[in-house]
């Protein structure tokens with residue numbers, strides 16, 4: 048099978064890239080080792096994604112935003128507190144002209160929409176579930192050998208296969224890795240009162256506790272999802288609690304305005320780590336999203352920066368393709384790496400710093416931290432800058448977003 052681009056990994060980043068490239072007239076083959084229906088089911092992954100205003104534009108460019116938006120909840124209010132105390136910093140959408148900061152969408156719904164769109168796109172072939180057994184790089188292209196004897200040939204291979212990337216390993220790209228010795232427990236909860244489209248991040252010594260607003264369920268019950276960061280290792284934590292203890296702990300962590308809170312979805316736990324590829328490119332290969340940089344979810348930015356890689360790489364490849372140039376040429380790939388590395392490194396370092404800063408309970412540091420947040424909340428230009436960061440309005444990719 049021949050294509051211009053082979054994308055390994057049909058997750059949120061891989062499929063968005065594949066659809067965007069196919070929309071620009073390139074022939075694309077996207078391969079994933081998982082069963083598509085299984086990855087799109089709510090029981091496969093309890094996470095919701097905070098999709099920023101900037102990411103919404105990337106997904107819209109791939110032609111699939113409308114159906115995702117129908118089940119997504121806009122974020123109009125962001126509140127930051129510490130240890131369950133009063134709100135120290137608050138961003139309201141009225142401060143950015145009424146624009147939503149982003150949307151909370153269930154991963155299953157995003158994946159389902161992307162898979163359906165991929166299946167309807169003529170010059171895009173989704174091979175799933177299929178395994179790549181070997182990658183052979185040649186001078187004018189790359190050959191992927193698949194299980195059951197077939198092979199795919201492309202001018203360029205894109206690794207979008209997540210933080211344990213097979214492509215990255217096979218191409219010998221070294222990584223910088225560090226465990227945070229924390230895990231994130233996620234699930235959906237229902238609560239008595241409406242959430243008012245507020246996303247809340249409460250920083251605690253063991254890690255942040257985030258409440259993310261969701262749309263009401265079919266029975267009209269008010270829903271939010273939580274990301275509850277706790278210690279990793281063998282110590283007992285929220286995954287071990289029985290339902291009564293879990294719900295009581297939830298109610299204690301939620302602000303009173305939510306009323307009674309109870310878990311409805313299954314609990315999932317994610318060990319947290321930092322995984323950074325030392326380079327994003329090699330001969331006829333480029334890495335995007337988590338395959339290039341897996342970061343701490345403290346600011347809900349992992350997928351958002353991954354989608355910036357997607358829009359940047361798609362823009363560069365589209366220009367090369369339209370000019371009749373080789374899309375796998377080293378000069379084309381080097382431009383992608385140049386344009387994305389700084390932004391991603393700043394975000395990885397920023398989330399790493401935030402996690403250490405808020406995990407430190409030494410008294411002078413916690414006093415300085417609270418004072419810092421209060422000062423920021425009174426400094427309009429700094430607040431505006433932070434609000435635009437939360438919206439994913441990144442100057443480095445503005446030129447690629449229509």
Ligand SMILES: Cc1cc2nc3c(=O)[nH]c(=O)nc-3n(C[C@H](O)[C@H](O)[C@H](O)COP(=O)(O)OP(=O)(O)OC[C@H]3O[C@@H](n4cnc5c(N)ncnc54)[C@H](O)[C@@H]3O)c2cc1C
Nearest residue numbers: 056058059060080097208209213336337347348349350351
């Ligand atoms: C608790 C938690 C909460 C988060 N919340 C947010 C948030 O609110 N906002 C945000 O922006 N980010 C968030 N993130 C980060 C976000 O989940 C990731 O950045 C995002 O999923 C990366 O997408 P991806 O497509 O690169 O990788 P993945 O989602 O990991 O997809 C990789 C795909 O590749 C496939 N694959 C893997 N290996 C192979 C192989 N060998 N062959 C073929 N296919 C393969 C997999 O089946 C999968 O489909 C969160 C992360 C965690 C842990």
